[in-house]
Amino acid sequence: MTRRVEIIEPGPLTLVQDLGRVGHLAVGVGRSGAADVGAYLLGGRLLGNVRGVAALEVTFGGLRLRASGDLLACLTGAHAPARVGGRPVPHAAPFAIRDGQELALGMPSSGLRTYVSFRGGLAMPGVLGSLASDTMSGLGPEPLRAGQTLEIGRSTEGFPHVDVAAVPPPSGGPVELAVLPGPRRDWFARPEALAQTPWCVSGRSDRKGIRLDGDPIERHTRWSDAELPSEGMVRGAIQVPPNGQPVLFLNDHPVTGGYPVIGVVRTADVDRAAQLQPGQQVRFRWEQR
Amino acid sequence: MPDPSAPAPPLRLLPMGDAALLVETNGIDAVLALAEALAPLAHAGTGIWADVDDLVPAARTLLVVARPTTDLDELGRVIVDAARTASVGAATSGQRLVEIPVVYDGPDLAEVGALTGLAPDEVVAAHTGADWRVGFGGFAPGFAYLVGGDPRLTVARRAEPRTRVPAGSVGLAGEFSGIYPRESPGGWQLIGTTHVVLWDADRQPPALLAPGTTVRFVEARR
Numbered sequence: 001m002t003r004r005v006e007i008i009e010p011g012p013l014t015l016v017q018d019l020g021r022v023g024h025l026a027v028g029v030g031r032s033g034a035a036d037v038g039a040y041l042l043g044g045r046l047l048g049n050v051r052g053v054a055a056l057e058v059t060f061g062g063l064r065l066r067a068s069g070d071l072l073a074c075l076t077g078a079h080a081p082a083r084v085g086g087r088p089v090p091h092a093a094p095f096a097i098r099d100g101q102e103l104a105l106g107m108p109s110s111g112l113r114t115y116v117s118f119r120g121g122l123a124m125p126g127v128l129g130s131l132a133s134d135t136m137s138g139l140g141p142e143p144l145r146a147g148q149t150l151e152i153g154r155s156t157e158g159f160p161h162v163d164v165a166a167v168p169p170p171s172g173g174p175v176e177l178a179v180l181p182g183p184r185r186d187w188f189a190r191p192e193a194l195a196q197t198p199w200c201v202s203g204r205s206d207r208k209g210i211r212l213d214g215d216p217i218e219r220h221t222r223w224s225d226a227e228l229p230s231e232g233m234v235r236g237a238i239q240v241p242p243n244g245q246p247v248l249f250l251n252d253h254p255v256t257g258g259y260p261v262i263g264v265v266r267t268a269d270v271d272r273a274a275q276l277q278p279g280q281q282v283r284f285r286w287e288q289r
Numbered sequence: 290m291p292d293p294s295a296p297a298p299p300l301r302l303l304p305m306g307d308a309a310l311l312v313e314t315n316g317i318d319a320v321l322a323l324a325e326a327l328a329p330l331a332h333a334g335t336g337i338w339a340d341v342d343d344l345v346p347a348a349r350t351l352l353v354v355a356r357p358t359t360d361l362d363e364l365g366r367v368i369v370d371a372a373r374t375a376s377v378g379a380a381t382s383g384q385r386l387v388e389i390p391v392v393y394d395g396p397d398l399a400e401v402g403a404l405t406g407l408a409p410d411e412v413v414a415a416h417t418g419a420d421w422r423v424g425f426g427g428f429a430p431g432f433a434y435l436v437g438g439d440p441r442l443t444v445a446r447r448a449e450p451r452t453r454v455p456a457g458s459v460g461l462a463g464e465f466s467g468i469y470p471r472e473s474p475g476g477w478q479l480i481g482t483t484h485v486v487l488w489d490a491d492r493q494p495p496a497l498l499a500p501g502t503t504v505r506f507v508e509a510r511r
Binding site: 022023024025026027028029127128137139180181182183184229230231232233234236237254255256261264265266267268289 | 309343350352357361426430494495499
């Protein structure tokens with residue numbers, strides 16, 4: 001019998017994600033994929049899934065779904081209080097959802113994105129080798145809607161030797177991120193200013209980028225009116241538009257961009273950035289590669 | 290084959306985090322020459338090239354995307370080495386030629402005429418008269434910035450972008466020409482329409498136009 005989940009309520013935004021699309025940037029297709037890659041991979045690992053099978057990325061909790069068939073699931077990323085059949089279930093440890101039972105996620109007190117992985121992964125037709133929902137290009141599955149059913153796949157390996165991971169929850173307080181010099185650091189009058197003032201995560205942030213509010217970063221007079229020809233962008237790049245308010249690119253960032261990149265957040269720290277809630281404070285720390 | 294008399298492009302390696310390098314050179318021809326020199330190495334994936342997942346050409350730069358574990362100093366050295374075999378302006382043998390039939394009925398044809406001082410049929414003749422080349426993509430899946438066309442067709446974008454440009458619209462902006470792969474907002478000056486499908490995720494490869502492809506516009510009757 002095919003096992004499925006039926007989406008009762010998707011919450012503010014629930015997307016299908018995996019490791020994304022690799023090798024298509026030159027034709028305008030970004031990587032997309034799970035924004036907190038570490039949390040997403042942990043879920044699959046704890047369930048003994050084949051690396052890279054698709055899971056659900058739930059933004060701000062609120063997801064409710066019903067199992068059709070007995071399922072094994074795991075929650076990683078933002079700690080959203082969760083219940084199955086009304087009873088609390090653990091974080092970062094596999095748990096069962098029996099046929100007909102309901103999984104309900106509350107709102108995370110800290111962190112933004114919770115990953116709901118199922119043993120066997122989600123089975124859907126992919127685009128360019130991935131099931132990732134790319135909110136920039138529109139490739140991949142649409143955001144989930146109430147009433148939709150998703151098929152559970154069979155992409156499993158043996159179970160791992162641990163079944164619970166002691167991971168600290170994403171911080172709800174000020175977060176410090178390591179940043180490496182970007183290609184256009186010299187376009188700014190005082191690039192060190194990026195690391196000298198706190199930044200506040202704007203509510204207009206999404207999977208394309210985290211918008212940061214704070215003291216504007218000024219351009220060097222030499223470059224004040226210069227236009228940068230578009231150039232390739234990466235996840236973690238901090239682009240500074242003329243208004244001086246930085247944008248930290250996440251997984252669905254534009255493939256190319258025309259504003260100077262002052263710095264690039266270390267890959268390991270982009271995962272933490274992806275868990276920042278609107279209103280949360282961020283500081284940067286300059287490092288050398 | 291690279292032409293030994295053609296110069297290798299000047300390079301500047303710029304930092305782009307712990308998993309990529311941005312290679313800056315002096316123009317789109319040099320970028321394409323560089324991409325052409327590096328693509329076979331990235332494709333073969335020998336040694337450090339196994340780490341290179343993507344090459345992203347843009348107007349003056351080529352982004353080389355590797356992994357956080359990659360030794361970027363070594364990658365920089367092998368890029369500089371490989372770039373020596375690149376030659377700007379060398380004959381690009383075996384490059385694909387794609388013909389695009391266009392009905393020149395765009396709403397901005399008259400405006401482009403006014404901006405360029407050409408009659409509408411002269412705009413069409415200029416657009417179809419010289420071959421274009423795909424410089425780079427990046428705006429949407431399958432969209433290609435076409436370069437190397439008739440310089441008389443250089444026009445500013447529309448002062449007010451349209452909220453809705455139909456798929457298949459053929460436009461001009463700056464030195465570029467381009468075709469909208471799907472309906473989207475846009476500020477390009479629209480001179481015509483094509484029925485050619487630029488992007489089809491179920492086709493192999495999905496994008497009709499990849500960097501380096503030669504594009505020839507052909508006037509079609511409606």
